[in-house]
Structure formats: structure tokens, C-alpha cells
Amino acid sequence: MIKKTRKERERAARKQLIIDAAIEVIKKNGFESATMDEIAKQAEVSKGALYLYFKNKASIYLAISERGSRLLTQSLSKILLFELSGLELIRKMGQAYLKFVQQNPIYFTAFIYYENLISDDELFESELAAACEESAREAMTYIVRALQIGMQDGSIKDTYDPKELGLIIWGASKGIIHMAFYKENRNHMKILDDVDFSLDSIINNFIEILGTGMANDQKS
């Protein structure tokens, strides 16, 4: 356990307040139109002070993403406590993911930003990015655990590598939830309106398709 000095704690707290302020500003007008001046005003500090706590604007956004990853990973970790089959655990994780995105749209938007931001080498190698990576890896571990449980209890086929399967589920779920998110929150591609699908059930349908398969001719 690392003992932090009062200074360090105060500094960390101030950092959190700036992140809170940034989230408030972004909620009003979106990521694109949020300015450092606005964030400073909201945080009740000068613009210069922002740069004492964060390297640049992108790293504030990175910090939002980091907080989001942490929250999401936490909520996934809780799911492993349930006494359920592996497949049920995966289903619950998918539902938790969707719920998180619906309740915290700003974090989800930040995740999308994150993927663009890390093409910048300097940010990619920052401490904040490392924390995001760590959260993601942790989340992935929970998914793989659930898959392994499912392979043990027979609810999930054991012909795939659980890690590869984990990645596929991770990627595919992200795509689905991305779609669901856009449909709910903003201007979105009109094809999403052609089908009258219920958002609360789409993850269930998706996991069901993954789980039971959509083809008739099952070989095993």
C-alpha cells in the first residue's frame, strides 16, 4: 500500500474535479465543441491551471475514458460472483455492458475517442493510456473466465480457444452496442429505423445467436 502525501492527494482530487467539469461541459455540447476555456470556467480554475494537471486537451479526454473503463470493468467483475452457468455469465456481461453504455453515454463516446487518440504516439505511451489498457485487459480476463467456466459446465463449446473467443465476443459486442447506442442517442443511419428492434433485447438475441447458432445443420 503506497502512502500518499497530502499534496499528492489534493492534486489527485483536483484532477478529478477537472474531469468532472470536463464531463459537464461535454454533456452540454459534445466533445467537438467543448473548449478549454469552458472547462476551466466550469472547474473554477484558470485555463493555465488545466495544463498543470493535464498535458493537453486530448489527455483530459483520455482521463474520462480511463474513468469509464474502470467503472465498466468493475461492473463486469461483480458478475463473476453470481452462481450461474458460463453462458449465463456471458449473457449477463453483455447486458451489463449495454446498461453501462445507456446510463453513461459520455463514457462510451470517450471510448470511441480513445481509439482515435492513441494513434498519437505520445498519448499512447502515457500513464493514462496504460491505465486504460490495464482496465481493458482486466475486463477481457473476466470474459475469458466466464468462457472457461462455461466450457467446464458444458454450456459453451470447448472447440474454440477461450481467449480467441473472448476477443471475438468483445469485438462483436462492441459493434452491436455501438449500433444500439447510435440508434438511441443521436442522428443515426436510417437503416437502423428499417427494423423495429428492441434495444433491451438485442444483446439477448445476439448472445442467443452466438450461443445456440443460427445454422440448422449442426455437425457436433
Add this chain to the structure above:
Amino acid sequence: MIKKTRKERERAARKQLIIDAAIEVIKKNGFESATMDEIAKQAEVSKGALYLYFKNKASIYLAISERGSRLLTQSLSKILLFELSGLELIRKMGQAYLKFVQQNPIYFTAFIYYENLISDDELFESELAAACEESAREAMTYIVRALQIGMQDGSIKDTYDPKELGLIIWGASKGIIHMAFYKENRNHMKILDDVDFSLDSIINNFIEILGTGMANDQKS
């Protein structure tokens, strides 16, 4: 058939040249750091001229996205010509999607941009956005056709609504390919390196999982 005047044709051609120039500039340094001055220089016109052909910078990006959608949709349409089972058609479409993204990373990046851009109402209601929507809807129709063929020939379960299934495949594939794309092209989340998966086969595995299911206890 609408007969265009020479003027109109020249204008359209110039527009395409500007899009070409923008793509060249973006290839060099990415979307973020491309400037209107650079694009103008590359296109051998003045900066002001860019604004005679495009409303603003975002709409140039939108135009790139539109061209990309058109190309991708075209390549999907060709697949329906093959004499294959529905499931095979879907698999081929997935492969075509991946190939397109690998060969034209810039268009894929533009697609991602597009989804952010359309949160701006003005752009969302533009002619270019409408063209993107039309392409997307067309692509979706091809997927649904393939699914219907598969439900007829027995290669795909007919217990789902083909349209809903189409959306799920669309969303999930996007997520998977997004992941594959990031792994190949740029700084990317390190969890992608934890698993040594082959990109050329990931779509196959994904479609196989969708197609044959991952659960042991098949009810039908």
C-alpha cells in the same frame, strides 16, 4: 436518365479531383492533421475554391465516406451473383468487407468519422449524407437477401427475422473488423496482442461461430 450539362459534368469532375487530393493528404498524416491549405495545394486550387465545392472540411470527409460506401456496396452486390448457399454468401460478404477495409483503410477511417459527423444536424441533412444512407441501405438489402436465400436452402435457421439478423450481423461484423483494423494499422490496445489470432481467419471463425453456434445443447 437525367442529361447533365457540360458545366455540371465539369463541376462534378472537379469535385472528384478535390476528393482525390484530400485522400492523398490524409494518407500522409491522417485525418486530424490534414489542413484545408494542404488539400488546396494538393488539388492545385486556392483554398477559397474548396469552399465553392464543399460546404466545409467535414463535408469533404463526408464525401470520402460516401465514395467508400459506394465502392463497398458495389463489391457486396457482386457476391449475390455467385451460385452458393446463403450461409456461404454471408461468409463471402464478410470476407469482402475485411478485404475492402484492408485495401482501403482510409475509407474505413472515413466511415468512423462519418458516424461522428452526423451528430451535426446540418451535415446529417445534407445530400452527401443521404447518399451514404442510400448505400448503407442497399448493402443491408444484399445481406438480407443472402439470409433469405440461406433460410430457403436450409443453410440458415429461419427462426429469426432476416432483417433483425441482418442488423446483428452488420453491427457485429463492424465491431470485429474494427478490431482487426486497429490491430493491423496503428497503435492499438495491447489486449489485441495477448491473443495470437490471424486476421485473415478471424472473419471465418466469427462467421463459423455465428453459423454453427458455440453452445453444446442445441434445442433444434
Add this chain to the structure above:
DNA sequence: ATCTATACTGACTCTCAGTCATTTTTTGAA
């Protein structure tokens, strides 16, 4: 050849991220 409409130009404005000389606050040694 002259006129008019359309296409084009690039210097200019404005906004905003990021900087830095200056001021304010905190610390802790005497």
C-alpha cells in the same frame, strides 16, 4: 470588341489550443 456571369483567388478574420511572464499562495526555517 465589349459586356456579363461565373469561377477563382489569397489576404484577412476569428476561434481556440497551448504558453509563459507575472502574481498569489503556501511552506517551513529562523
Add this chain to the structure above:
DNA sequence: TTCAAAAAATGACTGAGAGTCAGTATAGAT
């Protein structure tokens, strides 16, 4: 308690780049 050094904070300033517009060039009509 005092005060000098260090740390934190400020906000006017700078530079970059998107977008504008008064002025210029060109093509087509008469």
C-alpha cells in the same frame, strides 16, 4: 510571528488553421 523561497495559479498573448469575401480572371453571349 516573520519572511524568503518554492509552488501554484493566472490570464494576456501567440500561432495555427477553418472559414470569408472583396477583388480578379475567364468563358460565353451579343
